[in-house]
Amino acid sequence: MGNKPVNAIWSVTQDNTVFEALELMAEKNIGAVLVLEDNELIGIFSERDYARKVILQGRASKDTLIRDVMTARVITVETDAKIEECMQIMSDKHIRHLPVNRDGRLVGIISINDIVSAIIHEQKEHINTLESYISGSPYS
Structure with missing residues (x-):
């Protein structure tokens, strides 16, 4: 995650x-x-x-x-599950909460809001990287 x-x-x-x-x-x-x-x-x-x-x-x-x-x-996931996997599980199973295990032991829970926030954060990072690349371009 x-x-x-x-x-x-x-x-x-x-x-x-x-x-x-x-x-x-x-x-x-x-x-x-x-x-x-x-x-x-x-x-x-x-x-x-x-x-x-x-x-x-x-x-x-x-x-x-x-x-x-x-x-x-x-339905649970392990801590090494990717955000995209969790989102797919939640969508396929029509659930909004997903308990998280580490080595078969419960360590927490993520919600659909956590997934959305993580995706927004990832998108902001992509945008910042692209903006940095563009502004550093010799063509700007």
Whole structure:
């Protein structure tokens, strides 16, 4: 993933309520939390899960456990994955959050916003390089 640091890991357990997860997400201004059990990734809970599995099904967030609404099949990448690979995975799988592992161990999570920011940064570097090349050209 180049020089892009992965985000901190904010997590809940499968026994937390949806309400508790939402409180954490609001406090940290994030769109998803990882679900960990004994420091192992067992799921992810996102705003999309909340909308589709809680609100639309008429459940109460204070009475619903994360285990009942989390996404258990979590797609992850290793730290050596390229930004383009991550973007392709997110696009193909219609996901906005991608947990990151180093040697099979969870080290963070990246969001679609992180991907967009990284691409913008790369493009700015390309533009600066081209501008430097053009301004240093004997034809200018």
